[in-house]
Amino acid sequence: MSLLIVGTVAFDELITPFGESGRIMGGSATYAGLAASNFMSDIQLVSIIGEDYPQEYLNRFSKRNMDIRGIKTVEGGKTFFWKGKYHNDMNSRDTLETQLNVLAEFDPELPEAYRNTEFLMLGNLTPAVQMKVLEQMNERPKLVVMDTMNFWMDNSWDELMEVLKKVDVLTINDEEARQLSGEYSLVKAAQKIHSLGPKYLIIKKGEHGALLFGEGEVFFAPALPLEEVFDPTGAGDTFAGGFIGFLAHSRDISFENMKRAVIFGSALASFCVEAFGVERIAEINTGEMNARVQEFIGLTQFEVSLQS
């Protein structure tokens, strides 16, 4: 098995009703990689950082046996930085500051060893960069999972449409699904989005769970009800990383197995929101993950006889 994750490795600064994080480790590839590392080692990361990115943060990847040869350091450059503030309900947030820095010149060149990878996660990046990664693969991967956002729908529609044609699983939130499809009903939105390319669609609804559409079926996983959501940053990337990590490890991309992958992804995301940044997600062990999956079983599974 092999898994390649392309996305941001960044600094975040978060303000929540519980406090301020200061400048901490963030980025889509960071969360997705750490989540996937619960299932496998040698995950290949492709990203770009500045000289200001601390070795200590890079060590966290190495500690989880991740392959970081694909993270390019730009001499004299500064790492992508995002600062945001969450509202009291923790469901909405304002961006206070975005410094693209080295991300503006991200032009990924895959190490030769990465070009035969079977499972590919394209984190939320400009569609042109996502396409560039796809074009460098020697063979079409067994499974391509992609994340995107409303910004690219507003600003790079044509490029986005081109990438979507080459993707198996798209992960977006409910508002983005509505924008992408022009349909309010998520069932209708899924039908339209399938016609754009992705045979599978995961609609992330935050505290309201996630829907998986594909092969004419629908599967739903709730978010675990928690006493406190401390910091939602990275929960979507953690979910996606857990999803593809589970699939890459099991090498089974059937719809039945994708259901399991959605559950494991949801379980990992439930840890992510319990602390600032990667604090919690960087240190999970298998026992903790299994216990969380057991909670999902209790939350959702039932036995029923039909009425006569």
Added chain:
Amino acid sequence: MSLLIVGTVAFDELITPFGESGRIMGGSATYAGLAASNFMSDIQLVSIIGEDYPQEYLNRFSKRNMDIRGIKTVEGGKTFFWKGKYHNDMNSRDTLETQLNVLAEFDPELPEAYRNTEFLMLGNLTPAVQMKVLEQMNERPKLVVMDTMNFWMDNSWDELMEVLKKVDVLTINDEEARQLSGEYSLVKAAQKIHSLGPKYLIIKKGEHGALLFGEGEVFFAPALPLEEVFDPTGAGDTFAGGFIGFLAHSRDISFENMKRAVIFGSALASFCVEAFGVERIAEINTGEMNARVQEFIGLTQFEVSLQS
């Protein structure tokens, strides 16, 4: 088995993006009763109507073998009327008109035959009326399910607290749970609400499903993803009626069986929203209901091995 449902039998007039209903059959006891009638006959309804209430509507109850001796007709009176308009997202609505009419003088007197009923559903009514019903029971019912709303929290707090002490299962929506408990987290809200009396709490989240809290456990049922939500009116009452009807029929009030009841209630609610008013819910047969429950099984059930 026996089931008593107390609530409104009313006229509704609905404006949705799909059209206008005109004056149609509505009310909490109407929806709850029709839903419960999928599991049992001889459901006892207690409500109040005016002389303007059509016999044809009453016949719909009789057609489902419901006992309507407890529906009092006020001579010369007019039936409770509510008119509302749904916004484009179908999740929020404005009340355009409320005419309490005979509901203002609702002072239920239970027929003697109703006073030994084992399962009691108290629809959303003033807490003083709900208490009056409880006080007329010869014995404490095996299970009391109660609905309420923010209006009574604003206007009848003390009476509401008194009724809550006597209730087993409270069904409210997420905003009401937050108002009642003063907690934003639904997990914390549930803990507080248990301490007010109800050992079980169902939080209805509309298109985002329903949570059942009790015995230190949580169970979640999603709403069925639909191509079109035509009219959400009565979905919560349909859910509650299906829930208690299933329990009353099976005579099993364990948490495991409440999970099943939540699934059947959700299945029935998914029919309710497909047409104006009771149009769809008044005509469901067992085969249709079972097929819908099968859809919930497909939507939520998975088999998983834990990671080693």
